[in-house]
Amino acid sequence: MSAETAVKYVTEIPESEVKRVSEWINSEDYKEKNFARQALVINPPHACQPLGAELAAHGFEGTLPFVHGSQGCASYYRSTFNRHFREPAPAVSDSMTEDGAVFGGQNNLHEALENAYTIYKPKMMAVFTSCMPEVIGDDLTAFIKNARNKGCVPQDYPLPYANTPSFNGSHVHGYDSMLLSILQTLTAGKQVEGRCTGKLNLIAGFDANTGNYREYKRILKEFGIPVTLLADISETFDSPLDGTYRPYPGGTPLDEAADSINGKVTMTLAPYASNKTFGWIKDNYSGTHVSLPTPFGVAKTDALLMKLSELFGKPIPESLKAERGRAVDAMTDSHQYMHGKKFAIYGDPDYLMGYVSFLLEMGAKPYHILCSKGTKKVEKELQALLDSSPDGKGCKIYINKDLWHMRSLLMTDPVDAVIGDTHGKFMARDANVPLFRFGFPIFDRVNLHRTPLVGYQGTINMVTTICNKFIEVRDETCEDRHFEMMR
Amino acid sequence: MSKAKLKKVKGITKESTQAMIDHAMEIYPEKTKKKRVPHLAPNEGEGACVKSNRKTVPGIMSARGCAYAGAKGVVWGPIRDMVHVSHGPVGCGWYSWGTRRNLMSGINGVNQFAMQFTSDFQEKDIVYGGDKKLKVLLKEAHELFPLAKGISVLSECPVGLIGDDINSVAKIATEELEIPVIPCNCEGFRGVSQSLGHHISNDTIRDHIIGTREFAEPESPYDIALIGDYNIGGDVWSVKPLLEEIGLNVKAIWTGDGELEKIAATHKVKLNLIHCYRSMNYMCRVMEEKYGIPWLEFNFFGPTKIRESLRKIAEHFDDTIKAKVEAAIAKYDPIMQAVIDEYRPRLEGKTVMLYVGGLRPRHTVNAYADLGMTVVGSGYEFAHGDDYERTSPEMPEATVIYDDASEHELEQFVDELRPDLVGSGIKEKYLFQKMGIPFRQMHSWDYSGPYHAYNGFPIFARDVDMAINSPTWKLVKSPF
Numbered sequence: 010m011s012a013e014t015a016v017k018y019v020t021e022i023p024e025s026e027v028k029r030v031s032e033w034i035n036s037e038d039y040k041e042k043n044f045a046r047q048a049l050v051i052n053p054p055h056a057c058q059p060l061g062a063e064l065a066a067h068g069f070e071g072t073l074p075f076v077h078g079s080q081g082c083a084s085y086y087r088s089t090f091n092r093h094f095r096e097p098a099p100a101v102s103d104s105m106t107e108d109g110a111v112f113g114g115q116n117n118l119h120e121a122l123e124n125a126y127t128i129y130k131p132k133m134m135a136v137f138t139s140c141m142p143e144v145i146g147d148d149l150t151a152f153i154k155n156a157r158n159k160g161c162v163p164q165d166y167p168l169p170y171a172n173t174p175s176f177n178g179s180h181v182h183g184y185d186s187m188l189l190s191i192l193q194t195l196t197a198g199k200q201v202e203g204r205c206t207g208k209l210n211l212i213a214g215f216d217a218n219t220g221n222y223r224e225y226k227r228i229l230k231e232f233g234i235p236v237t238l239l240a241d242i243s244e245t246f247d248s249p250l251d252g253t254y255r256p257y258p259g260g261t262p263l264d265e266a267a268d269s270i271n272g273k274v275t276m277t278l279a280p281y282a283s284n285k286t287f288g289w290i291k292d293n294y295s296g297t298h299v300s301l302p303t304p305f306g307v308a309k310t311d312a313l314l315m316k317l318s319e320l321f322g323k324p325i326p327e328s329l330k331a332e333r334g335r336a337v338d339a340m341t342d343s344h345q346y347m348h349g350k351k352f353a354i355y356g357d358p359d360y361l362m363g364y365v366s367f368l369l370e371m372g373a374k375p376y377h378i379l380c381s382k383g384t385k386k387v388e389k390e391l392q393a394l395l396d397s398s399p400d401g402k403g404c405k406i407y408i409n410k411d412l413w414h415m416r417s418l419l420m421t422d423p424v425d426a427v428i429g430d431t432h433g434k435f436m437a438r439d440a441n442v443p444l445f446r447f448g449f450p451i452f453d454r455v456n457l458h459r460t461p462l463v464g465y466q467g468t469i470n471m472v473t474t475i476c477n478k479f480i481e482v483r484d485e486t487c488e489d490r491h492f493e494m495m496r
Numbered sequence: 497m498s499k500a501k502l503k504k505v506k507g508i509t510k511e512s513t514q515a516m517i518d519h520a521m522e523i524y525p526e527k528t529k530k531k532r533v534p535h536l537a538p539n540e541g542e543g544a545c546v547k548s549n550r551k552t553v554p555g556i557m558s559a560r561g562c563a564y565a566g567a568k569g570v571v572w573g574p575i576r577d578m579v580h581v582s583h584g585p586v587g588c589g590w591y592s593w594g595t596r597r598n599l600m601s602g603i604n605g606v607n608q609f610a611m612q613f614t615s616d617f618q619e620k621d622i623v624y625g626g627d628k629k630l631k632v633l634l635k636e637a638h639e640l641f642p643l644a645k646g647i648s649v650l651s652e653c654p655v656g657l658i659g660d661d662i663n664s665v666a667k668i669a670t671e672e673l674e675i676p677v678i679p680c681n682c683e684g685f686r687g688v689s690q691s692l693g694h695h696i697s698n699d700t701i702r703d704h705i706i707g708t709r710e711f712a713e714p715e716s717p718y719d720i721a722l723i724g725d726y727n728i729g730g731d732v733w734s735v736k737p738l739l740e741e742i743g744l745n746v747k748a749i750w751t752g753d754g755e756l757e758k759i760a761a762t763h764k765v766k767l768n769l770i771h772c773y774r775s776m777n778y779m780c781r782v783m784e785e786k787y788g789i790p791w792l793e794f795n796f797f798g799p800t801k802i803r804e805s806l807r808k809i810a811e812h813f814d815d816t817i818k819a820k821v822e823a824a825i826a827k828y829d830p831i832m833q834a835v836i837d838e839y840r841p842r843l844e845g846k847t848v849m850l851y852v853g854g855l856r857p858r859h860t861v862n863a864y865a866d867l868g869m870t871v872v873g874s875g876y877e878f879a880h881g882d883d884y885e886r887t888s889p890e891m892p893e894a895t896v897i898y899d900d901a902s903e904h905e906l907e908q909f910v911d912e913l914r915p916d917l918v919g920s921g922i923k924e925k926y927l928f929q930k931m932g933i934p935f936r937q938m939h940s941w942d943y944s945g946p947y948h949a950y951n952g953f954p955i956f957a958r959d960v961d962m963a964i965n966s967p968t969w970k971l972v973k974s975p976f
Contacts, residue, residue, distance in 0.1 A: 018712040019757040022607055022643055030606045030643055043640060049633035050586070050616040051640075057587030079653060079684040080552055081562025085591035088922050092595070097926040099903065103554040106685050110657055121555025124528050128556065128904050140585060140653040141685050144622060175585035176617040176654065252932035252972050254907065413611070432593070435604055435611075452595070 035439075040417035044410075051413035054355055054432050054448075055382045057175035058183025060086045061215050061282075062137035063100055065187040068240025070260040071132030072191075073125055074100035077118055077149070077170075078139030093217055093450040094246040094458055099256045101125045105141050114142045115152045122168075123161040129256060132263055133195075134162075136170035137187055143174040167263070169194035179382040181282045181357050184215040188240055189286040195263060196270035196293075205296065208235040209321070210272040212286065214279020214303070214359050217449040219247040220461035225278075228464055231326045232317055237265045237272065247459060272296050274320045278303050278313070278463075281358035281387065304463045305363025305471075306370045307336055313464075329465070336465035339472050340371060346476040348372035351424040353415060355379040355433065356448040358387045363462070364428050364447070365391060367471060369398040376404050377418045383408040412436055426475070443478050447471065502541045503892040505847075505870055510894040513538035517896065520908040528553055535899040539891045544884035548876070548899040551688045556902035559851070559923050560877050562684030564588055566693020568650045570775050571701075572680065574598035574726050574751040575759065577607055577645045579637045582614045583630060583662065584652025588684070589614040597940045598726045599733075600753050607643045622654055627665050634669040634677055645756040646676040648700075656683035676756070678704045689878035689900070690853065691774065698778035701759065706783070709760035711747060718813065719745045719765045723780060723791070724772030724855070727752025729945015731952065735796055738949045739769070742806060743813075743820045750776060763787045767812050769794055771948075772854045774876075774883055795855075796948045797956070798863025799832035828950045836866060839957040842965055844868035846916035849909065851901055851924065852938045853877045858887040860919070860938070863947075867957055872913055875901050877921075903927070916964050932972045934963040 033039050059076060063086045066074035076083040083102035090098035103121030105114045118136075125134060136149065149170045157164050169190040173183040209229065213222055222243035229236045244259020269275070275290050276299040277283045291298045297320060304310040311333070318325050350373045354364045358380060365375045375395070380387055388408050395401030407414065412433060419427070419440035427437045430448035437444035451457050461467040480496045517536045521529045534547035552558040561569070564582075569592050572580050582589025593612040602608025615621070615629050630649065637647055647669075649662050666679035680700045682693045711719075722739065725732050732752040739746050747765050748758040762768070768780050768791035780791035792812065794805035803825050810821040846869045850857045857874040864871055874891055875898035876883055887897065896909055903924070910918055910928060918928045919938035928935045936942045936959060944959050946952040 016710050017708060019709050019755075019761050020712075026643065027603065027607055031603055034605055034640075039640075046636050046640070047632055048615065048629045049581075049636040049640075050614045052593075052612050053586055053590065053614065053616065055586065056590045057585055060587065075555075079562050080558055080560050081565050081684045081690075082587070084559065084561045084565070084923065085587065088595065089591060091922045091926060095926060097930065098923070099557060099927075101555045101557045104552040104558065106551060106688065110685060117554045120527075120553070123525055124553065124555030125557070127525050127528075128523055128902070139587075141657065144654045144657040174619075175587045176622050177619050179586070248930065250930055250932070250972060251974070252930075254927050254930040413605075416605075439604075 035420040037421050040421050043414060043417045050411050052432065053381045053411040054430060055179035055181075055357070056089070058173035058178055058180060058186070059137050059139050059175060060089060061180035061182065061184030062135070062171055062173045062187035063090070063098075064180075064215060064217065064242065065184045065191065065240045066100075066135035066137070067098065067245045068242045068260055069133060069135070069191060069266060070262045071257045072260060073129055073131035073134045075121070075125060075134045075136045076100065076102035076139055077114060077136055077147070078102065078105055078141045080104040082139035089450055090246070092452045094219070095455070096246045096248060097254070097256070098246075099129065101129070109141060110145055113145060114147050115155065118152050119156050119159060119161045122156050126162050126166070131257065133167040133169070135187055135191055136168060137173045137183065138171070139173075140175050143172065143176070167194050179357075181215045181382070184282050185285045188212070188283065189289055192239065192266065192269070192286065193289070195267040199267045200270045200293075200295065204271040205273050206235075206268055206271050207273050208237050208269075209317070210237050210239055210269040210275040210294070212239045212275075212277040212279060212283045214277065214282030215357060215449075216279065216303075217242075217246075218458050218460070218462060219243045220459045221463045221467065224461035224464050224466060228314075228329065229317075231328050232321070232323055234317060234321050234323065237261060237269050239266065239269060270294050274299060276301065276316075279359040302366075303359045303363045305360075306367035306468055307333065307340070307465065308370065309363065309366055310464050310468065332465045336468045339469045343472055343476040344372060346479045347472070350374065350426065350479070351376040352426050352428055353377040353379070353419055353424045354428040355381065355412065355415060356429055358383060360448055361387075362390060362394065365394045367468065369394065369400050371472065372400055374400050374404055376424050377407065377415060377422070378404065379407040379410055379412075379415050381409065381411050416440075425479075443482060445475060445478070502539075502889070503870070505872055505892045505895060508872065508892070508894050510538045513894050513896045516909060516912050519912070520905050523904065528556065532556070532902070532905070536905065537897055538894040539888055539897050541888050541893060543888060544881040545888060546884055546897050546899045548884060549688060549691065549878070549880045550900075552900055553902075557904065558900055558902060559921060560689045560900060562690065563682045563686040563693035563696060564650060564652055564684040565592065566690030566775070567680050567682035567697045568592050569596045570690065570726065571694055571697035571751060572648045572650060574600070575648075575754045575756055576600040576602055576609070577643070577755050579609050579613055579641055579644045579647045581633065581637065581647060581649050582612065582652060583626065583649050584615065584654050585617045586614050588652045596726070597728050597943070597945070598752055599730050600727070605641070609641065609644060613637065617654060622658055625658060625660050626655065627660050627662070630660075630662060630665045631669065634665070634673065638673045638675065644675065646678065648678045648680055650680050651683050653684045656681060656686070676704060676708070691878040691880065694775040695778055698776060698782075701779055702782050705756070705760045706779070707760070707763050709757045711758075711761050711764055715764060716745055717766055718743055718817065719747045720767045720769055721748040721750065721762045721765045722746050723750045723768050723770040724776040725749065725752050725948065726772070728939075729941040729947065731946040731948035734946040734949040734951035738824070741820070742809070742824050743817045750779070763789070765789060767792060769809065771796065773886070774854050774879060795859045795862070796952070797860045798866040798953055799829065799836075799950070800866050801859070801862045802949060802953075803829070832950065832953060835954045835957050839961050840868045842961050846870075846964060847872045847913070848917045848919060849873040849913065849915040850938065851875050851877070851898065851906055851918075851920040853879075856919075856938050858883070858890045861890045863953065863956060864960070866953075867960060869917075869960070871895070872915055873898070873909055875899055917960065932969065934966070934969065936960065936963050
């Protein structure tokens with residue numbers, strides 16, 4: 010530093026400046042500037058592809074997720090699932106480092122396959138990529154073929170692999186790619202002319218609510234429809250504590266998954282999280298192929314049950330009819346606490362569609378709808394849902410925006426509540442409205458991933474959670490003279 | 497320190513520990529065994545008894561993170577008045593968003609920025625490069641967050657692989673925006689663990705920050721900086737008042753709840769007090785060489801070490817400070833004794849195994865001892881030889897030391913030693929709880945804290961007791 014340069018002192022930001030900016034970030038003017046952003050993304054609620062790939066991998070029996078790339082990636086994905094489910098999430102990486110950039114990742118992949126196979130004895134390893142091999146252009150097909158020839162794993166060992174670049178799509182797309190590769194691998198050569206398992210293959214999509222998987226199974230049991238849940242994480246991420254650690258406590262049995270190609274019906278309940286997979290299934294699986302929206306709310310559950318009844322020639326069970334009645338009863342009994350309430354909602358496309366139909370059924374307004382990784386198709390379907398109800402009027406859809414955009418919306422055009430995941434807690438606090446954690450991930454509440462949101466029971470759960478929270482807020486904030494026995 | 501001074505643990509001998517290690521190695525392929533064996537050893541009481549800071553063996557299920565994690569999560573991320581841009585695809589910034597518990601004061605989005613800022617690389621950015629996008633987003637960040645004192649640009653893997661030049665973009669932006677924009681080439685594939693990310697970040701502080709400011713107030717002989725405290729669960733808010741109570745002026749904190757300009761003026765302090773040696777010894781050495789500032793390692797876990805450390809700190813100052821230190825010890829000793837009296841009877845004789853990072857595998861050993869507990873195994877995710885040298889004298893004789901342990905090794909060791917508590921990270925937590933073994937996350941204080949200094953110890957003691965003596969453990973074995 011030259012002698013002429015004045016010494017720069019540590020400065021304090023004046024209180025008045027802090028106050029001015031605090032107010033400014035809540036203003037229309039700020040919102041305009043915020044929405045004019047071209048390059049900076051702030052608080053996006055979506056993660057990258059490999060995270061989704063790992064979830065799909067965890068959904069199969071004895072399967073070890075395998076990250077081809079830097080080891081830090083694997084630690085990040087694992088921690089995310091550990092925090093959300095509060096369960097173990099074993100996965101390995103092949104720890105690519107600088108020399109991988111020069112020589113490619115084949116040596117790492119081979120050494121890691123041999124080690125993981127020997128040490129952790131998985132029945133299958135599901136390989137997916139993080140950034141590094143994607144950028145340098147590793148040839149997974151060749152690498153894996155060479156691994157078999159070298160004897161790192163047996164020749165016939167199932168090794169599905171998916172390219173899941175983080176600079177493209179989101180966790181939802183990684184889920185889709187991994188699921189597709191797993192099904193392609195397991196079903197190869199398993200199609201038997203004339204064979205029909207009589208079963209339903211059900212795809213739940215990137216759904217990190219183990220309660221939902223159990224709910225699907227329960228509904229199908231009521232029906233008496235045998236099911237193969239494709240990528241069943243319900244046991245993997247909700248395993249008993251009994252003094253024994255089991256690295257692979259659940260997942261779709263591999264032979265069942267292999268036989269799924271001979272299924273009677275293959276149904277996806279997450280069209281956006283299984284787009285590629287379902288497209289391939291349509292061309293390759295026997296039986297009927299059906300795509301339905303995730304069954305949030307009564308109408309979408311009705312559609313699911315009617316479809317199941319039609320496809321399997323079974324009447325809708327009385328027990329489920331009664332359940333429907335109870336759901337409608339619960340909704341009617343509590344409609345007054347939700348009617349006309351405005352909600353800001355964000356999440357993955359399949360869940361978002363569900364929130365919108367559910368809210369509209371309750372006479373609530375899905376007022377700000379934000380999809381941080383969406384397409385024209387997502388927007389069109391959301392708009393169609395809004396157009397189907399008078400309560401959809403005035404509600405707006407924001408595609409490829411982030412939660413800092415949403416914060417501006419909450420501050421300039423307020424709502425009564427937010428539905429999303431833990432990441433929305435800061436903006437919800439700033440806007441002084443409740444946040445309902447129905448999405449993924451949930452890092453700051455316990456056991457919510459066990460509470461189903463799908464089906465009639467899921468609908469009751471959502472209504473109960475939302476309405477009671479509104480009542481609680483009223484109890485906590487009302488004047489003494491309005492603090493009443495009854496609500 | 498002579499070996500004779502080491503504590504002994506009943507049933508643990510050099511032979512028993514070696515046999516346990518050998519047993520864990522049996523399953524490994526020959527090549528892997530050869531690589532792993534030097535990283536595992538019975539404690540010898542002096543020197544580094546294991547090899548460390550080597551590449552992770554692929555496929556063994558390591559708990560390690562990456563250089564980016566060390567830069568974003570550890571060193572840069574906790575500085576509260578800066579915008580930290582995760583430069584590259586969306587994931588890295590998303591995973592490290594709010595998941596370290598480095599708490600911050602201030603108003604979020606106004607003068608404190610615990611948020612996820614990313615350039616959200618898409619395919620086209622990989623193909624055409626991200627420099628242009630970076631240039632635009634720096635401007636946008638400055639416009640939307642005018643009170644941010646600076647911006648760090650933390651590179652993710654693709655940035656280094658596609659040959660972007662974030663350094664020149666940052667240089668231009670620094671001039672145009674008139675705030676420091678610091679480029680940090682901390683791509684996750686660099687080095688072997690988080691550790692290189694710490695080092696790279698220290699270097700960027702050296703190259704871009706230190707010496708660029710001075711404190712406005714007149715200097716005093718009691719000016720110090722608190723280095724390597726990241727305010728996990730509010731640790732800094734427990735340590736700073738104690739240092740002030742003994743008469744010191746805490747001029748800057750690196751980096752928990754830290755402020756950029758104060759960090760920039762740290763070359764004016766008289767002593768650097770360093771807690772996490774691993775992540776920040778680099779800058780302490782730089783400040784010593786360049787500005788002649790001495791540095792001192794200390795340990796604020798548990799009353800015994802706090803007392804020792806306070807007296808060590810006092811040695812660097814005059815009698816006023818010495819008197820204040822003695823007064824503080826006299827004041828807190830009975831309070832700490834009450835905590836010990838409450839919890840020690842419930843914890844006496846219990847054993848612990850640790851597997852963490854930074855300083856905790858050695859620094860917390862004596863805090864457990866204060867509660868009557870013994871650490872029977874310890875290790876680090878990303879330590880170097882000098883960390884293990886510092887660990888050996890703290891650990892009991894012949895107890896197992898593990899470096900960059902695989903999940904298999906940890907599981908084997910815990911299964912064999914059956915400690916009453918495991919202190920490790922989120923990836924290990926549920927594995928051991930399923931085994932029926934009490935667990936505390938010792939990176940994040942398991943959503944509790946602070947654990948540092950006198951205010952932290954009662955919380956630490958309560959948490960350890962709660963984990964071990966929770967009645968839920970009695971329900972694990974069903975009666976049928």
